[in-house]
Amino acid sequence: MRVLALTAAVSAALLVSGCGVKFPGDDDKAATATADATQTTPLPLDGEARGEITSSSGLNYSDGSRYQRFSIALTQDQAVSVSLAGALSGTLAVFKDERMVAQGSGGALAFRADADGDYVVAVSGEGANAFGPFTLAAKTITAYDGKPLMGEGAIMDWLTGQAQDYTLQVERAGLYTITLASTVFDPVLRVRGPGVDAENDDSGGSTDSMLRLYLEPGTYTMNAAALEGGSDRGDFNLAVRYAPLPGGMVTGDGSALVSGRVAVARVENASGRRFVLDVPRDAQVELEARSEDFDTVLYVEGPGGNFEDDDGGSGTNSRLSQSLRAGRYAVRVESLGGGTGMFEIEARIDGVDAPPATDVQAP
Template identity: 30%
Template sequence: MKVNTLAIVVSFILGGVAGAVALKQLDRVGPQTGASQHSLTTLELGSTSRGELTQASAINLKDGSRYQAFRFLPAQAGLLRIQQHGALEGHLTLLNADHEIIQNSVLDELYVLIDETSRQTPLTLVVSGASASAYGPFRLETEWLEVMSERSLEVNQEVTGYLTGSVNQYEVTIEQFGMYQFDMSSSKLDSYLTLTGLGLNQTDDDGGDGLNARLVLMLQPGVYQLGASTSYSVEEHGFGQYQLRLQQLNTMQDLQQGGELEVGQRVQGMMQQSEVVEYSFSLQQERRLRIALDSDSFDTVLEVQGAGIRFSDDDGGIGTNSLIHETFPAGDYRIQVMAYGAGQGVFSLRIH
């Protein structure tokens, strides 16, 4: 049986394969051999199975580690999660009916997507020690997960999804002109977002926390396509569970995208990638001013020029925020709000 006719098997692994199972030993063992210590144990899906690696366990001929094998029949189509818990430091390996290695994991989870043609195909799960000195008890928990059948994402909605080797596409309908934030987060994979539609084509890799992806965009009403994937090759690392969230941050009534300002005024605006937002103000007489540009979303850059002078600042405020505190002669001035690099998101600008 070919591997690709079985199913798409998902494991969270960001490096290479750690160790291999002694396949020839598995060929010789099973309920019919009478060798009880090397027999395959039945894995009951939907319940907890227990095991322990000891010096009496079967030996991996490659690295001397111990292992225990479990046989199971999926019997239904869907997404199956297999988790290893307990004191044992180990990893999971999944084999098909021909004892071919489908997937290894150095972590404690495997996600198996079973289709209708492969649900009657027996699989073998092997729990191996991470090294020759790894021993201890463990337990295996299995759970059938609900996979989203509808590929749509609504405003102020959060959904759980699973990457299974390709990009997941969602349809997003925006009804009100405003600013929106898309977040794709996962504790296991490096997330990646793409938004297209109405002439827009925006991507993000690590704009959120850690390796999470975030897009903050001003969107016109209409229909968009949101792609959720990983920045790595989808064939090798495009697997795993993630959370996807869409929220509306502001409407245009909440923002002032440029224009005239008064001393003492504070406004909010929206920075999009490679954009410069310009404001202006006037002074009737010389005055010392603080001009503060703050954002929780990007590294701000502030520039003020006019009346024959020019001031600029990057990180003069708190953190990566900008602050200019200078004496300005009477005259007309232009303020340029920018991002360092390709930053985007909401900002606040205050003159006082």
């Protein structure tokens, strides 16, 4: 979700409307905003406040939209997530002493207080015809404490103009999904460590970043950055999720394919994965590479010739069916365009039955 700039006229309209604060006598967990633009309704931390944008609400002269103001008391370095729910299609902005602290679109933002005091949260309609009731919620965020992530977990932190490093300590081998998400800048994620140097921009949905990596035990560095040319400041979430290796997972090159058995592996960017296939006698052989993460390309080289396929299977999957002479063949799976992800590969040799499952071991 990309940030829409809140114009200076919106800020001016807020200031012209007055700086007075009125505290209605509602309970400490819910309050109702009045339509009077000169008043500011208390927004309780870890609570809610209700309001409604009407034709009597304060006017933003830049675009004709209407606004209401809420006040929340915070201490320095306190992190808060503010969200908007209800019928109103609106935007949020936060001010401190006539200075804009944070802005967002889509009804949600997060910010960190840079000083003790009262902060004004402005709720605006997305346009001149945006009206309706809404609920504004404020929740405390536990910010990053500087400690390494141990296997799994999440970090909420702020980018302050330059890339930042975080440590991941992996104790057990497996598949790790690492995501970097932000509503205020386009994030770029990089992971470096034993045998790994991977980078991603937009695989996490919208402009968010995601990497799915096979990681061995060790210490890894996760780097959070903003896409060059865009905003490089704002809050983000960095999360790590572990999953055990699927059955038949191949983690290195040179593993033998067994007729009738599916092997699971992954490719990283431009690198492929290599296998060997022993054909005991002249036979019809079928090979298939399948992936939901990338467009597979399948290569086979050996005494019976060299073969290649891109989309001979379903969708962007690869499939080869060839009459091959007996011998050893080199089989390689790559990603068209340098994508990253998991795939399955299966070989079927005519006349060769698959062994019992207990006879097949994952490398």
